[in-house]
Amino acid sequence: MSPYHHGNLRAELLERAWEVVDRDGLDGLSLRGLSRDIGVSHGASARHFRDRQSLLDALARMGFERLNRALSETAGTASFAERLRAAGHAYVAFAVAHPRILDLMYDAKHHPSASAELVELSHTAMRDLVAMITAAQEAGEARPGDPRQLALIVFANVHGVATLATGDLLDGVPWPEAAALTIDFAWQGIAAVSARATGG
Amino acid sequence: MSPYHHGNLRAELLERAWEVVDRDGLDGLSLRGLSRDIGVSHGASARHFRDRQSLLDALARMGFERLNRALSETAGTASFAERLRAAGHAYVAFAVAHPRILDLMYDAKHHPSASAELVELSHTAMRDLVAMITAAQEAGEARPGDPRQLALIVFANVHGVATLATGDLLDGVPWPEAAALTIDFAWQGIAAVSARATGG
DNA sequence: ACCTGAACACCGTTCAAGT
DNA sequence: ACCTGAACACCGTTCAAGT
Numbered sequence: 001m002s003p004y005h006h007g008n009l010r011a012e013l014l015e016r017a018w019e020v021v022d023r024d025g026l027d028g029l030s031l032r033g034l035s036r037d038i039g040v041s042h043g044a045s046a047r048h049f050r051d052r053q054s055l056l057d058a059l060a061r062m063g064f065e066r067l068n069r070a071l072s073e074t075a076g077t078a079s080f081a082e083r084l085r086a087a088g089h090a091y092v093a094f095a096v097a098h099p100r101i102l103d104l105m106y107d108a109k110h111h112p113s114a115s116a117e118l119v120e121l122s123h124t125a126m127r128d129l130v131a132m133i134t135a136a137q138e139a140g141e142a143r144p145g146d147p148r149q150l151a152l153i154v155f156a157n158v159h160g161v162a163t164l165a166t167g168d169l170l171d172g173v174p175w176p177e178a179a180a181l182t183i184d185f186a187w188q189g190i191a192a193v194s195a196r197a198t199g200g
Numbered sequence: 201m202s203p204y205h206h207g208n209l210r211a212e213l214l215e216r217a218w219e220v221v222d223r224d225g226l227d228g229l230s231l232r233g234l235s236r237d238i239g240v241s242h243g244a245s246a247r248h249f250r251d252r253q254s255l256l257d258a259l260a261r262m263g264f265e266r267l268n269r270a271l272s273e274t275a276g277t278a279s280f281a282e283r284l285r286a287a288g289h290a291y292v293a294f295a296v297a298h299p300r301i302l303d304l305m306y307d308a309k310h311h312p313s314a315s316a317e318l319v320e321l322s323h324t325a326m327r328d329l330v331a332m333i334t335a336a337q338e339a340g341e342a343r344p345g346d347p348r349q350l351a352l353i354v355f356a357n358v359h360g361v362a363t364l365a366t367g368d369l370l371d372g373v374p375w376p377e378a379a380a381l382t383i384d385f386a387w388q389g390i391a392a393v394s395a396r397a398t399g400g
Numbered sequence: 401a402c403c404t405g406a407a408c409a410c411c412g413t414t415c416a417a418g419t
Numbered sequence: 420a421c422c423t424g425a426a427c428a429c430c431g432t433t434c435a436a437g438t
Contacts, residue, residue, distance in 0.1 A: 005422070025310075030411065041423045043414080048421095052412065099310070106367060107303065110225075126369055148371055149381060152364065156382050157353075160360025164352065167306060169326055171348055181349060182356050189385055205403070230430065241404045243433080248402095252431065 005040055010048040012038055017059055018101070025100045026107075031055070053108075057115050060108035063101045064121035067094050071125055080136040081187050088158045088183035089176065091125075095162035096175055102166070126155055133190065143192050150190045157186040205240055210248040212238055217259055218301070225300045226307075231255070253308075257315050260308035263301045264321035267294050271325055280336040281387050288358045288383035289376065291325075295362035296375055302366070326355055333390065343392050350390045357386040 016037055020029050031052055032042045049055040070093075074086035095102050108114060109122045129151040136142035142150065161182040165175040216237055220229050231252055232242045249255040270293075274286035295302050308314060309322045329351040336342035342350065361382040365375040 007421085009421085031413090032411065042412090043424075044422055046413070046415095046422095103307065103310075106363075109367065110299070110303075122367075123369070126371075149373070152361070152370070152373070152378055153357075153382055153385050155369070156360030156364055157356050158360070159363055160356030160358070161352070163306075163359055163363065164356055167309065167322075169323070169355070170352070171326075173349070173352065178349075178352055182353055185353050185389055189389055207402085209402085231432090232430065242431090243405075244403055246403095246432070246434095 005044070009038070009040060009044060013045055013048060013055065014058055014062060017055060018062065021059065021100050021104055022098055026056075026104060053111060053113055056104060056108050057111070057113070057118055059101075060105045061115070061118050061121055063098070063105040064118070064124070067091070067102075067105075068121065068124050070094055071128070075128075075132075080132065080139070080141050081184075081191070083132065084154065084187055085180065085183050087129075088154075088161075089179055091158050092162045092165055092175055092179040096165050099166040102162070126151060129155060141192055142190050153190065154183075154186045157182045205244070209238070209240060209244060213245055213248060213255065214258055214262060217255060218262065221259065221300050221304055222298055226256075226304060253311060253313055256304060256308050257311070257313070257318055259301075260305040261315070261318050261321055263298070263305040264318070264324070267291070267302075267305075268321065268324050270294055271328070275328075275332075280332065280339070280341050281384075281391070283332065284354065284387055285380060285383050287329075288354075288361075289379055291358050292362045292365055292375055292379040296365050299366035302362070326351060329355060341392055342390050353390065354383075354386045357382045 013034055016034055017029060020034070031045050035042045035044055045055065049058065070090045071087050074083060074090050076083065076086075078086070105122070109118055130147050133142055133147040133150050133154070137144060137147060158179075161175075161179050164170055165178065170178050213234055216234055217229060220234070231245050235242045235244055245255065249258065270290045271287050274283060274290050276283065276286075278286070305322070309318055330347050333342055333347040333350050333354070337344060337347060358379075361375075361379050364370055365378065370378050
């Protein structure tokens, strides 16, 4: 009712934009429509976001923050194979739950004006994976070799199956199954021979 | 010089749109700008494309046609391992050469108004891969099991490494190396045990 | 059949002015 | 510091009219 907004317009814009993109995709998002929904004038967003791309950048950062949090929550004390399975599952689950947001995340990251924070957040998962594989190697559970190469293979598998899942290319296979299949396949390839023998 | 266009405006719109998207991304593409570049009035495109999304759909179809052709050109008489390597290389090469087009291809395919032809073209590569793996199984070169599951794994690997390559997540590793690494890894996993022993 | 050009409803962005 | 509202240059889409 107060003629002026109460100071958290930035957060409200982001939250509303997340919902719109999640539901209708990027096509459904306009700054003017967003302002209309929230009940501010159409120029109000300019105080908080230089331009449309700047809002998308912030939205992408939100996405990576939530994805990274979901991934880090799987880092328990379980075996490497189980942690990998949990992390992979979490990644694909995020992709399936928020396919348009994930698209936006990688689109924004590719954009020439991408913020340093966004680029940084987009590399976190890969870095954590390299660290995890290094630890697995030191524990004798993963085969030796450049951990970045092994991480690359695992990441390619997980991201690839996520894309297949959201792209409707799984051909009827439920995504948790496809994800487990792909991740176990990747793990079998990078596990040490001794560990491989004990695997199911 | 003639006041009217000479009948291949549709093809010209598509060709020009491909160039613009390839260079500047989707943000740089507008129907009015396209018409301006070609030298027709801004409403002319409506005769050939219902709306903007319809042009993007046709553009995506072009992309899958070219990608599928590049993939089918690798289907020589070589061994399955070599054909897989060549096809994977071709896929990643296309992704690296035309990252924005590839994005557009999958975006358009996700769109509610996606044409049946586009959906069909986007499934071709996967179907060919399943057929190839089935043949490899019959030749005793691939391990038994649901060929769709094995194809899924290979496709996830290839598409995943393509995404990593265009997403600048390869961490300095040249993409042909990363692609070869990932594909060989996938092949080792699906190859028959006897074939695996002979592999490098 | 194919293209033109005006018309309409929408954008993103900027900026003086208000509180 | 934060928001308003007019202004501007751009869109996509439609449609009568021209050839």
